Amino acid sequence: xxxxxxxxxxxxxxxxxxxxxxxxxxxxxxxxxxxxxxxxxxxxxxxxxxxxxxxxxxxxxxxxxxxxxxxxxxxxxxxxxxxxxxxxxxxxxxxxxxxxxxxxxxxxxxxxxxxxxxxxxxxxxxxxxxxxxxxxxxxxxxxxxxxxxxxxxxxxxxxxxxxxxxxxxxxxxxxxxxxxxxxxxxxxxxxxxxxxxxxxxxxxxxxxxxxxxxxxxxxxxxxxxxxxxxxxxxxxxxxxxxxxxxxxxxxxxxxxxxxxxxxxxxxxxxxxxxxxxxxxxxxxxxxxxxxxxxxxxxxxxxxxxxx
Amino acid sequence: xxxxxxxxxxxxxxxxxxxxxxxxxxxxxxxxxxxxxxxxxxxxxxxxxxxxxxxxxxxxxxxxxxxxxxxxxxxxxxxxxxxxxxxxxxxxxxxxxxxxxxxxxxxxxxxxxxxxxxxxxxxxxxxxxxxxxxxxxxxxxxxxxxxxxxxxxxxxxxxxxxxxxxxxxxxxxxxxxxxxxxxxxxxxxxxxxxxxxxxxxxxxxxxxxxxxxxxxxxxxxxxxxxxxxxxxxxxxxxxxxxxxxxxxxxxxxxxxxxxxxxxxxxxxxxxxxxxxxxxxxxxxxxxxxxxxxxxxxxxxxxxxxxxxxxxxxxxxxxxxxxxxxxxxxxxxxxxxxxxxxxxxxxxxxxxxxxxxxxxxxxxxxxxxxxxxxxxxxxxxxxxxxxx
Numbered sequence: 001x002x003x004x005x006x007x008x009x010x011x012x013x014x015x016x017x018x019x020x021x022x023x024x025x026x027x028x029x030x031x032x033x034x035x036x037x038x039x040x041x042x043x044x045x046x047x048x049x050x051x052x053x054x055x056x057x058x059x060x061x062x063x064x065x066x067x068x069x070x071x072x073x074x075x076x077x078x079x080x081x082x083x084x085x086x087x088x089x090x091x092x093x094x095x096x097x098x099x100x101x102x103x104x105x106x107x108x109x110x111x112x113x114x115x116x117x118x119x120x121x122x123x124x125x126x127x128x129x130x131x132x133x134x135x136x137x138x139x140x141x142x143x144x145x146x147x148x149x150x151x152x153x154x155x156x157x158x159x160x161x162x163x164x165x166x167x168x169x170x171x172x173x174x175x176x177x178x179x180x181x182x183x184x185x186x187x188x189x190x191x192x193x194x195x196x197x198x199x200x201x202x203x204x205x206x207x208x209x210x211x212x213x214x215x216x217x218x219x220x221x222x223x224x225x226x227x228x229x230x231x232x233x234x235x236x237x238x239x240x241x242x243x244x245x246x247x248x249x250x251x252x253x254x255x256x257x258x259x260x261x262x263x264x265x266x267x268x269x270x271x272x273x274x275x276x277x278x279x280x281x282x283x284x285x286x287x288x289x290x291x292x293x294x295x296x297x298x299x300x301x302x303x304x305x306x307x
Numbered sequence: 308x309x310x311x312x313x314x315x316x317x318x319x320x321x322x323x324x325x326x327x328x329x330x331x332x333x334x335x336x337x338x339x340x341x342x343x344x345x346x347x348x349x350x351x352x353x354x355x356x357x358x359x360x361x362x363x364x365x366x367x368x369x370x371x372x373x374x375x376x377x378x379x380x381x382x383x384x385x386x387x388x389x390x391x392x393x394x395x396x397x398x399x400x401x402x403x404x405x406x407x408x409x410x411x412x413x414x415x416x417x418x419x420x421x422x423x424x425x426x427x428x429x430x431x432x433x434x435x436x437x438x439x440x441x442x443x444x445x446x447x448x449x450x451x452x453x454x455x456x457x458x459x460x461x462x463x464x465x466x467x468x469x470x471x472x473x474x475x476x477x478x479x480x481x482x483x484x485x486x487x488x489x490x491x492x493x494x495x496x497x498x499x500x501x502x503x504x505x506x507x508x509x510x511x512x513x514x515x516x517x518x519x520x521x522x523x524x525x526x527x528x529x530x531x532x533x534x535x536x537x538x539x540x541x542x543x544x545x546x547x548x549x550x551x552x553x554x555x556x557x558x559x560x561x562x563x564x565x566x567x568x569x570x571x572x573x574x575x576x577x578x579x580x581x582x583x584x585x586x587x588x589x590x591x592x593x594x595x596x597x598x599x600x601x602x603x604x605x606x607x608x609x610x611x612x613x614x615x616x617x618x619x620x621x622x623x624x625x626x627x628x629x630x631x632x633x634x635x636x637x638x639x640x641x642x643x644x645x646x647x648x649x650x651x652x653x654x655x656x657x658x659x660x661x662x663x664x665x666x667x668x669x670x671x672x673x674x675x676x677x678x679x680x681x682x683x684x685x686x687x688x689x690x691x692x693x694x
Binding site: 087091094101102105108111226273275276279287 | 410412462464465466467468469471472473475476477479480483484486487490491605608609612644645646647648649650651652653654655657658661662664665667
């Protein structure tokens with residue numbers, strides 16, 4: 001009896017965790033999808049995520065409004081994205097290496113500027129209690145859905161539609177698949193990639209705002225544990241498809257919630273190993289979906305990652 | 308007429324170009340690869356000074372503190388060199404795969420697992436004499452590191468998995484494994500507040516190197532850099548790796564074993580990184596614990612890129628960054644700056660140095676042709692005067 005209840009508790013916690021933990025993955029991976037579809041890879045989104053978390057928290061503490069925090073995080077993320085996009089259009093500059101540098105720089109700057117904000121508490125982002133119909137507190141906790149999660153879900157549908165049906169979406173895809181073709185059509189490839197990287201940065205910054213303003217809902221130096229980079233792997237797994245990003249983000253969120261969920265029901269044996277679950281899952285999916293002989297299906301042709 | 312024709316024939320045959328001319332062209336090429344990184348590093352310093360000035364702090368005080376805290380006294384220098392030692396190994400873990408075109412950023416994982424392996428190996432070897440046990444512990448660490456980062460190379464070569472992402476994921480997995488081992492099976496029950504493995508015992512601890520007073524990790528790190536340099540620049544294997552890094556197709560057409568080269572170089576890099584963890588355990592901590600994840604792996608990436616992936620350039624860069632990190636505490640206390648100051652500085656330096664890549668080949672003064680031509684016309688006129 002107690003065993004059955006334990007399994008249900010874990011399952012429910014994983015579902016709730018998937019919804020709660022997946023939002024940063026979702027935003028970063030959607031942003032990275034836009035960037036990679038234009039033919040560049042930005043590994044610096046990890047730094048953007050951390051800086052977004054810091055700037056959102058600091059703004060929310062000072063202004064009292066979490067939404068102002070989200071806006072500032074988006075702007076700051078956009079600035080990082082534009083910096084990456086601008087620097088990478090210079091000849092001989094490697095986008096992967098610049099991404100690593102921005103990862104270090106973004107998190108360093110966030111730790112530096114965010115030092116005074118570790119103590120004070122910021123107003124959190126609102127959540128909608130979809131679990132009102134149930135009497136069980138676990139169900140209610142699992143189904144408290146943050147507004148940003150819904151925004152992210154809507155955004156993934158919109159992006160999926162926009163990549164197929166809008167002029168801007170098609171231009172980004174052309175720039176990513178063949179720079180020569182885009183140039184022949186009279187488009188400035190560097191500018192398209194600049195804007196695409198900037199847009200990716202905005203979304204990653206908003207993902208960071210979710211981290212500090214909702215879950216885990218505080219600002220400290222360990223706030224991100226590689227979500228920004230895992231999201232890059234997630235984009236590969238999702239085959240650069242925004243709708244698939246949504247599913248993949250939920251999967252990763254669930255894997256991330258496994259460790260805390262097991263701990264909450266008293267599993268202490270090897271519990272640190274469960275914390276590795278999202279990383280192991282990411283790696284396993286990467287290994288299964290990659291191939292040395294052919295480019296990945298759906299991969300933008302100009303991407304250095306898939307060449 | 309005849310006297311005029313002779314020197315131009317000389318110039319047409321490159322094998323017979325005067326030695327002095329060759330040296331000048333070589334020097335011009337070398338000057339570029341030294342002047343641009345140095346200028347970039349100075350620009351990074353200047354930008355960071357500007358950043359500090361904007362916050363109302365004196366950049367000159369920072370330079371003074373970094374000098375005194377990192378290099379000013381023999382104690383400070385020793386501290387810097389001690390921090391430089393793991394950076395040497397960590398940077399090699401980036402520079403060796405980089406020769407094949409792989410960006411490996413997960414050296415941190417190999418460092419941590421190397422330290423754990425060394426500490427774990429100490430227990431069954433306890434009855435052996437130290438002279439035998441310590442090399443065996445080093446081997447245990449190196450094997451674990453070689454397998455860990457070699458797997459990254461294998462996945463890239465045979466499965467097409469991007470090495471940058473897989474190495475970083477593996478380093479997070481390594482941290483989880485080490486937490487599990489340190490808190491669980493390998494935990495010393497007497498380590499209450501700071502979970503650690505059983506101490507390796509005083510007999511197995513390495514004494515410092517004579518004269519310098521810094522642990523042997525520094526000496527071995529420098530030797531490792533020289534070995535890596537010779538391997539990469541003076542052997543056929545290194546040459547083959549460079550071809551494979553430049554153009555995989557060309558290397559395959561030449562019949563080079565690209566896959567095995569990738570696995571070999573990444574495994575060697577991983578073995579070196581693991582030695583950083585080994586030395587932290589046998590020369591500094593005496594046990595493996597959470598301090599192994601001190602970020603040496605990440606600073607090592609910066610060291611390798613600052614040294615432009617050249618193993619010999621890694622040595623001075625590692626000492627410089629070791630000094631900057633050693634003065635971190637002093638910067639916090641004297642200037643009331645947060646501990647992330649050094650991180651901001653390193654990030655800025657990294658960005659500027661990568662940006663400077665775009666400057667190569669832009670300055671005429673470094674062009675070997677310019678120097679060769681000048682000499683050519685000069686020697687031509689000298690010959691005609693003599694005639």
